Amino acid sequence: MSQIDRAVALLEQGRTEDALKLTEPLAKGPNPSHQELATHSQILKVLKRHADALVFDQLAAERYGRSPVAWHNLGATLDDMGRAQEACAAMERGFALGLNAPESFRVYGRALMAANQHDRAEAAYKEAFGRQPANVELASEYANLVWMRRGDMSGAQHIMDFAFHSGAPPGGPILTKARLWEAAGERDKAADLLALAAQRLPQDVGVLLAVARAQAERGEVADAERLVRSAQVLAPKSPGVLNQLTIVLLAAGKAEEALAAARKGLAISPDDQSLWGWAATAARAAGDPLYAALSNYEGNVAPYDIETPEGWPTLEAFLADLAVTLRRMHVYQQHPHNQSVRGGSQTMQMLVGSREPTLVALFKAVDAPIRAHIAKLGQGDDILRKRNTGDYRMAGAWSVLLRPGGFHTDHFHSQGWLSSAFYVETPTEALDRETREGWLRFGKPPIEVKPPMEAxxxxxxxxxxxxxxxxxxxxxxxxxxxxxxxxxxAFDIVPA
Structure with a gap:
């Protein structure tokens, strides 16, 4: 077995750092092969070290410039980093050399979306989907683009139906169709679709959990508990099942049982942000001191006002320019089907890594507050502080534009450690109302629990x-x- 084969095997086992130790000397050697460079880059990207991976993808494109795969890999990494125009150019070089795989058209579609070339993006997704129609994730991305661009629910649903009829496992298309209905405000249609799916797919854990959640939101708590118990029989050690059990038990007013279910899930998956969020809610309902430790608003939450970035005379001037940059990116009629936004739009490109001067300046300006907050948190044994390394990296960044009547549903960020909201424009008149319209609120769960909880x-x-x-x-x-x-x-950060 070659060193590269060993590295791939380690990567598949989740031993990413060990895999990196094998590929690093090969990729940094005097004459690395295309496979050595590509595998090393892949491992770096699994570790979220995209800037480091880019160096090796660029080297592969220079050394093996006639390889379409080298240009695909370079384009994919540039897209991950938010460098959309460069990603498009790399993919186009690859297509000229013979790229024809569905994943290449998918990467190209994402990069074109980020570059605000939406007609071409939709055409690229159509090409990808035509080559791999049973790929549920691809179909979901394509349907989401159709929905966001035009509010075309019929077209988006047709894509998911086509994926189903092309041989996709039925649960995936059904769950996406239900989320689309929910995004359109048709919660009853979504719940009815899921209930029918549960009858026909009684062994599909994902479907059972989605139906349980929908039934809990409708107030059909006994049915929700029956469904999640069925899922628990199929997957008794699944953190996702235990998470949903916690939710349903809270809706039923069984706070102590809910907290026990959350603790059981956390024993299996100790860093699961969803389980911690629901454990906090269960602790609040049960009067357990865990809630005070997890919320600790004085110690864990803080607002910071940034300094004026270099190159602008005032903060107001910078924010005005930043708003112009972001409004060029807010081109969608509808919010994404799988996010918290309601009554607005969300950018779909990675803002960190953008070459736009205002965005470069923004992320430089927020660095000092982030580091101050990390220092303020300090070290400790709780779930937040025990992960504190004193350093951080961005795990994602996006912009949201809410229209009148818009809001974010109550949610958490499953992929983050610390999350954020940076305000570019605010509804001044609304903020001054006694009802706190437009304010950021904490502590209110997204479903009705017993006893009821407000922010x-x-x-x-x-x-x-x-x-x-x-x-x-x-x-x-x-x-x-x-x-x-x-x-x-908004952005999420994780320890570095």
Whole structure:
């Protein structure tokens, strides 16, 4: 077995650092092969070290410039980093050399979306889907683009139906169709579709959990508990099942049982942000001190007002330029089907890594507040502080533009450690109302639980303000009704 084969085997076993130790001397050697460079880059990207991976993808494109795969790999990494125009150029070089795989057209579609070339993006997704129609993730991305661009529910649903009839496992298309209906405000249609799916797919754990959640939201708590118990029989040690059991038990008013289920899940998956979020809710309902430790708003949550970035005379001037940059990216009619936004739009490209001067300046300006907050958190044994290394990296960044009546549903960020909201524009008239319209709220779960819970902490937005908080915390936006808009940049960070 070659060193590369060993590295791939280690990667498949989850031993990523060990795999890296094998490929690093090969990729950095005097004459690395295409496979050595590509495998080393792949491992670096699994470790979220995209900037390091880019060096080896660029070297592969220079050394093996007639290889279409080298250009695909380079384009994919550039797209992951938010460098859309460069990603498009790399993919086009690859296509000229013979790229024809569905994944290449998919990467190209994502890069074109990020470059605001949406007709071409949709054409690229159509090419990818035509080559691999049973790929549920690809179909879901394609359907989401059709939905966001035009609000075309019929077209989006047709894509998922086609995936199903092309041989995709039935659960995936059904779950995406249900999320699309929910995004369109048709919650009953989504719940009815899921209920029918549960009857026909009684062994599909994902479907059972989705139906249980929908039934709990409708107030059909006994049926929800029956469904999640069925899923538990099929997958008794699944953190996802135990998470959903926690939710349903909270809806049923069984706080102690809910907290026990969450603790059982956390024993299996100790860093699961969803389980921590629901454990906090269960602890609050049960009067357990865990809630105070997890919320600890004074110690864990804070607003910071950034300094004026270099190159702008005032903070107001910078924010005005930043708003212009972001509005060029807010081109969608509808919100994504799988995010918390309602009544607005969300950018779909990775903003970190963008060459736009305003975005480069923004991420430089928020560095000091982030580092101050990490220092303030300090070390400790709790789930937040025990991960604190004193350093960080961005795990994702996007912008949201809410229209009048818009809001974020209460949610958490499953892939983060610390999450954020940076305010570019705020609905000033709404914010001054006694009802706190447009404010950022914390602590309110997204479904009705017993006893009922309202938010127990708020931050008042203002332009130039950055809010930082643990990713497991429930947070959302109080809807606002004034004829104003609300624009933010949000990002997740993880320890480095």
């Amino acid at each position: 127990d902490h708020y931050i008042r937005p203002q332009p130039g303000r950055l809010a930082l908080f643990p990713s497991y915390m429930w947070h959302g936006t109080v809807p606002f009704t004034t004829d104003e808009s609300r624009m933010t940049v």
